[in-house]
Amino acid sequence: xxxxxxxxxxxxxxxxxxxxxxxxxxxxxxxxxxxxxxxxxxxxxxxxxxxxxxxxxxxxxxxxxxxxxxxxxxxxxxxxxxxxxxxxxxxxxxxxxxxxxxxxxxxxxxxxxxxxxxxxxxxxxxxxxxxxxxxxxxxxxxxxxxxxxxxxxxxxxxxxxxxxxxxxxxxxxxxxxxxxxxxxxxxxxxxxxxxxxxxxxxxxxxxxxxxxxxxxxxxxxxxxxxxxxxxxxxxxxxxxxxxxxxxxxxxxxxxxxxxxxxxxxxxxxxxxxxxxxxxxxxxxxxxxxxxxxxxxxxxxxxxxxx
Amino acid sequence: xxxxxxxxxxxxxxxxxxxxxxxxxxxxxxxxxxxxxxxxxxxxxxxxxxxxxxxxxxxxxxxxxxxxxxxxxxxxxxxxxxxxxxxxxxxxxxxxxxxxxxxxxxxxxxxxxxxxxxxxxxxxxxxxxxxxxxxxxxxxxxxxxxxxxxxxxxxxxxxxxxxxxxxxxxxxxxxxxxxxxxxxxxxxxxxxxxxxxxxxxxxxxxxxxxxxxxxxxxxxxxxxxxxxxxxxxxxxxxxxxxxxxxxxxxxxxxxxxxxxxxxxxxxxxxxxxxxxxxxxxxxxxxxxxxxxxxxxxxxxxxxxxxxxxxxxxxxxxxxxxxxxxxxxxxxxxxxxxxxxxxxxxxxxxxxxxxxxxxxxxxxxxxxxxxxxxxxxxxxxxxxxxxxxxxxxxxxxxxxxxxxxxxxxxxxxxxxxxxxxxxxxxxxxxxxxxxxxxxxxxxxxxxxxxxxxxxxxxxxxxxxxxxxxxxxxxxxxxxxx
Numbered sequence: 016x017x018x019x020x021x022x023x024x025x026x027x028x029x030x031x032x033x034x035x036x037x038x039x040x041x042x043x044x045x046x047x048x049x050x051x052x053x054x055x056x057x058x059x060x061x062x063x064x065x066x067x068x069x070x071x072x073x074x075x076x077x078x079x080x081x082x083x084x085x086x087x088x089x090x091x092x093x094x095x096x097x098x099x100x101x102x103x104x105x106x107x108x109x110x111x112x113x114x115x116x117x118x119x120x121x122x123x124x125x126x127x128x129x130x131x132x133x134x135x136x137x138x139x140x141x142x143x144x145x146x147x148x149x150x151x152x153x154x155x156x157x158x159x160x161x162x163x164x165x166x167x168x169x170x171x172x173x174x175x176x177x178x179x180x181x182x183x184x185x186x187x188x189x190x191x192x193x194x195x196x197x198x199x200x201x202x203x204x205x206x207x208x209x210x211x212x213x214x215x216x217x218x219x220x221x222x223x224x225x226x227x228x229x230x231x232x233x234x235x236x237x238x239x240x241x242x243x244x245x246x247x248x249x250x251x252x253x254x255x256x257x258x259x260x261x262x263x264x265x266x267x268x269x270x271x272x273x274x275x276x277x278x279x280x281x282x283x284x285x286x287x288x289x290x291x292x293x294x295x296x297x298x299x300x301x302x303x304x305x306x307x308x309x310x311x312x313x314x315x316x317x318x319x320x321x
Numbered sequence: 322x323x324x325x326x327x328x329x330x331x332x333x334x335x336x337x338x339x340x341x342x343x344x345x346x347x348x349x350x351x352x353x354x355x356x357x358x359x360x361x362x363x364x365x366x367x368x369x370x371x372x373x374x375x376x377x378x379x380x381x382x383x384x385x386x387x388x389x390x391x392x393x394x395x396x397x398x399x400x401x402x403x404x405x406x407x408x409x410x411x412x413x414x415x416x417x418x419x420x421x422x423x424x425x426x427x428x429x430x431x432x433x434x435x436x437x438x439x440x441x442x443x444x445x446x447x448x449x450x451x452x453x454x455x456x457x458x459x460x461x462x463x464x465x466x467x468x469x470x471x472x473x474x475x476x477x478x479x480x481x482x483x484x485x486x487x488x489x490x491x492x493x494x495x496x497x498x499x500x501x502x503x504x505x506x507x508x509x510x511x512x513x514x515x516x517x518x519x520x521x522x523x524x525x526x527x528x529x530x531x532x533x534x535x536x537x538x539x540x541x542x543x544x545x546x547x548x549x550x551x552x553x554x555x556x557x558x559x560x561x562x563x564x565x566x567x568x569x570x571x572x573x574x575x576x577x578x579x580x581x582x583x584x585x586x587x588x589x590x591x592x593x594x595x596x597x598x599x600x601x602x603x604x605x606x607x608x609x610x611x612x613x614x615x616x617x618x619x620x621x622x623x624x625x626x627x628x629x630x631x632x633x634x635x636x637x638x639x640x641x642x643x644x645x646x647x648x649x650x651x652x653x654x655x656x657x658x659x660x661x662x663x664x665x666x667x668x669x670x671x672x673x674x675x676x677x678x679x680x681x682x683x684x685x686x687x688x689x690x691x692x693x694x695x696x697x698x699x700x701x702x703x704x705x706x707x708x709x710x711x712x713x714x715x716x717x718x719x720x721x722x723x724x725x726x727x728x729x730x731x732x733x734x735x736x737x738x739x740x741x742x743x744x745x746x747x748x749x750x751x752x753x754x755x756x757x758x759x760x761x762x763x764x765x766x767x768x769x770x771x772x773x774x775x776x777x778x779x780x781x782x783x784x785x786x787x788x789x790x791x792x793x794x795x796x797x798x799x800x801x
Contacts, residue, residue: 162554258395274351
């Protein structure tokens with residue numbers, strides 16, 4: 016097949032993964048809605064939904080369907096990313112469209128892998144929304160035809176540095192969603208208690224721990240991504256650190272997560288304070304991706320949008 | 322007198338404790354991050370003077386105010402330096418005592434088992450043999466201390482070791498960066514293909530030295546630019562590959578060696594590296610005076626203005642009377658449409674054209690004010706003609722003529738000496754290794770005490786590391 020055909024194939028895969036993610040989104044939404052309005056609880060004479068013990072056997076089936084859809088969508092997206100790479104004859108990480116589809120893939124994989132250990136299916140709804148938004152923006156606004164690399168990107172470090180950064184992005188994003196969930200549930204609890212749907216979500220302690228573990232797990236990889244970037248910059252641009260906006264924000268993200276880890280481990284910050292710090296650190300990463308790529312200046316102008 | 326001294330020492334101690342407290346360190350860490358932000362949003366002089374000048378033109382008042390706060394030199398500013406120097410002092414203050422403590426704890430046997438194990442975590446009672454357990458714990462590479470009827474075992478020193486290694490490596494990185502900025506240099510030189518560059522200060526178009534760098538530290542070498550090939554994508558016009566072939570010698574008399582320089586593979590001379598940073602075209606011209614004698618001949622580098630290498634510059638001929646100057650544009654593949662300025666439609670020279678605006682008069686080179694070689698000061702000159710030339714064509718005017726003989730590509734060599742980069746790299750690698758050890762090694766203690774005919778076991782997981790409960794459960798299952 017020619018490069019052009021592979022590019023078409025890639026687009027079809029990405030589109031079909033979006034269809035499947037949409038099905039996953041609806042299944043998760045249905046499951047959520049079902050558990051919010053439990054018919055058994057409504058029939059009871061007490062009438063107080065909050066105090067009823069809920070039976071989730073009915074939603075279990077639809078929750079399984081939703082997870083299967085997430086797995087299928089992620090597989091299709093993987094095929095989309097790989098065929099994009101084949102069409103361009105290189106790793107598919109050279110413009111913002113490609114970063115975005117690979118990033119959405121990394122994010123889904125981070126979620127699915129965490130799912131093996133923790134029952135995170137309650138996160139399925141926000142996660143399918145995020146993936147759909149990222150893919151939707153990618154294919155409409157950020158799309159660029161598949162093209163070979165400019166000389167500055169022709170390096171093994173493209174594979175190493177960018178893949179590390181994308182994996183970190185996926186996991187940071189997941190930690191952000193969990194910290195956001197923590198803050199929301201915390202305020203719900205302070206206002207008088209969780210509604211039936213929220214009752215089956217993990218307790219605050221677990222969420223707090225989970226966000227910490229994700230960050231602690233991926234922080235060394237982020238350090239590696241920054242150092243690998245520095246080595247590459249030394250090869251390509253003649254200096255390993257130049258306070259280019261992208262580098263500066265990568266440094267800020269690193270410092271913010273370092274502060275988060277210190278605050279947790281050494282000072283013993285937990286709960287709201289830690290969750291806010293985690294959200295702040297994660298948002299510096301997103302700012303770096305969105306703002307610096309699109310409106311920023313400097314040497315990391317590979318979005319393909321200018 | 323002694324009272325004042327005490328007061329001084331006392332307050333110094335107080336300040337030191339404040340500075341090295343974890344809370345202060347955390348604040349300084351966050352502050353370093355925040356302080357880095359303005360430099361990413363405002364143009365920085367270290368990344369090029371022109372965006373800063375543009376900012377000054379657009380907002381003169383604000384720019385002046387921001388400049389007073391070093392906002393265009395954030396990363397070299399006193400306030401940014403103050404923050405990171407305080408951070409590193411605080412870091413050293415935190416780490417050194419911990420290094421000493423860790424060293425001591427490695428030499429000392431593990432602390433004695435607590436007298437009441439039932440108060441500790443994961444406490445269990447089971448029937449077992451103390452000696453067998455001791456052997457088992459040793460085989461699992463615990464450090465074991467047995468006295469009388471108890472065992473104290475400790476494992477996971479790697480965690481603190483990694484933690485300390487990580488923080489010490491950061492100091493190493495800072496050292497590498499400082500060495501680079503003190504003893505380093507960087508410079509640029511535009512070299513026409515076919516010409517030589519020898520590494521002496523006067524051959525540079527721009528050069529900056531570190532504070533302690535001297536001319537003697539320049540690595541001696543000579544590079545001859547033999548050939549340059551640029552490949553472009555015919556559909557998108559984007560560059561696909563640049564290859565520069567050079568002959569290199571360590572001195573002008575030495576036998577040259579052939580080498581290739583590409584964008585991602587510089588040429589290295591120890592801690593000095595030569596990078597291929599930009600490229601363009603130099604038209605070859607011959608200028609004759611009114612009597613037909615050659616007054617200028619050679620390649621004139623022009624500066625690219627767009628991705629298709631439309632280039633502009635100037636040719637200055639000072640040794641004639643009156644002096645002659647040309648405002649020059651070069652288009653490798655000319656595209657001319659009615660009502661639009663000429664431009665290049667492709668970066669390769671498929672249909673090259675030279676545009677010249679000829680001036681005669683006073684170039685004002687000798688008045689002491691430095692001039693850009695790419696700009697003509699036409700204040701005291703008169704325009705005597707406009708002309709576009711194909712290769713081989715000549716433009717004649719009253720005071721002489723210009724012949725467009727051809728063109729050669731030029732390359733911009735970026736030459737950087739950084740004697741600290743290896744140290745920074747080692748620091749970076751050690752930092753990652755330390756980080757992995759400190760985040761994934763589990764530090765824990767296990768105690769066993771004989772109680773009548775049974776054994777009591779309990780443990781302590783530092784930093785709430787998971788897995789100790791399972792570990793103890795496994796021991797109980799295996800040995801009871």
